[in-house]
Amino acid sequence: MTDDAAPGDKASRRATLAGQAAELILQNGLGNMGLRGLARQLQTSDRMLLYYFGTKEALVIETLARVGEKFRSLLGRYSDGPRLPPGRFVAQVLAMGRDPAVAPYMRVWTELIARTAAGEAPYGTIAQKAVSDWLTWIESRLVPDPAHPERPAALLSIIEGVTFLEIASPGATRQVEQYLTQALDAQ
Known part of the structure; x- marks a missing residue:
């Protein structure tokens, strides 16, 4: 994807990546949460993660927010x-x-x-x-x-x-x- 992609496409891809990263964290734990390793598991590059999230901190925050959303939903059963x-x-x-x-x-x-x-x-x-x-x-x-x-x-x-x-x-x-x-x- 290039920098001139439609804003909706970028937001959609960012949301998809955050959701996939949340699933990886639930499967494997936080691990070292390194960009390269996470990018490899998401079948993208660390540069693309930075393109979508801006910073590693933003990626961590959004991914763990997704984990939190999923957990709050699960708590509904209890x-x-x-x-x-x-x-x-x-x-x-x-x-x-x-x-x-x-x-x-x-x-x-x-x-x-x-x-x-x-x-x-x-x-x-x-x-x-x-x-x-x-x-x-x-x-x-x-x-x-x-x-x-x-x-x-x-x-x-x-x-x-x-x-x-x-x-x-x-x-x-x-x-x-x-x-x-x-x-x-x-x-």
Whole structure:
């Protein structure tokens, strides 16, 4: 494609590339997210990726936004039913994390947090948006408790911790779900 391509064609190709890159990230993780390697997997060149996205940062932001959109859509399957007390909610989310359709998103989430902790740009900005989305979704699924506005963040911390431990040592959190359900709902 040349620089004088119709704006709609360029936008369409950019959207296609972002969607394909999102699928690759869900399959393989963030990896090194290098332009050359990603371009090779997308069967294009790094120069063409820069043509469509302008910068590597813009490519990362748009691709991870696509991953986030897909995840929010997937969360819709787990958003039906009554609001839950904290323990049952955590149990539901931990079970959700074992769903083969959800597991790749959880892996990407952990990689995103690790890159944010390492100070890599633009992951911090993306992580802030992801945390905000998580907290909004968690709040929408819990039985309301205005006396404890910290609950969504506390529960996300628990979910993150269990997710990290399970990725690091599969099976290490096998009994955690039952314990957390009882402990959190006892309060």
